[in-house]
Amino acid sequence: MMSLGKIAVLSVLQTEPEEVKLLDQSLPSGYKVYKSKVGSMDSAKIFAAIETAAKREGFISSNYREEHALYHSILEAYHGICRGNAGLGNVLRSAGLLYSIVRGPRTVGCADDGEWIAVALYGYMGAPMKGFEHEVLGLGMNPI
Known part of the structure; x- marks a missing residue:
């Protein structure tokens, strides 16, 4: 069964051929x-990149409710990749991440629950030196 969080996580983890198949299932x-x-080594740049993409791609409109839901979805996913220690540059960590944004129902056939937005982050985090990083994964989702 398809769900918002599952689509966000699978999308951020899959390679292009697998992702096309997921999109073919998700869009309808x-x-x-x-x-x-x-x-980046700066968390503000990560948040800004995701927020900018969400606005540019039409995932949210410029109103408080939608921006707030997106912000908290990013914050929850970011909290997950930072293991609870929200911060990068100030503790000399850098991150190279893939991210996905998904908007829709929480689960297929659950339209009476309203629209939700999810953000998944996957990639590598560690000391800003090649070879000193490890994999990270985070997910955040909120109702709009």
Whole structure:
């Protein structure tokens, strides 16, 4: 069964051929999906990249309710990849991440629950030196 969080996580983990198959299943069920990448030692740049993409791609409109739901989805996913220690540059960590944004129902056939937005982050985090990083994964989702 397809669900918002599952689509977000699978999208961020899959390679292009697998992702096309996932999109073919997701779009007819009412999900909108976007995937890209971001890397930085500055958490503000990661948040800004995801927020900018969400606005540019039409995932949210410029109103408080939608921006707030997106912000908290990013924050929850970010909290997951930072293991509870929200911060990068100030503790000399860098991140190279893929991210996905998904908007739609929480689960297929659950339209009476309203629209939700999810953000998944996957990639590598560690000391800003090649070979000193490890994999990370985070997911956040909120109602709009």
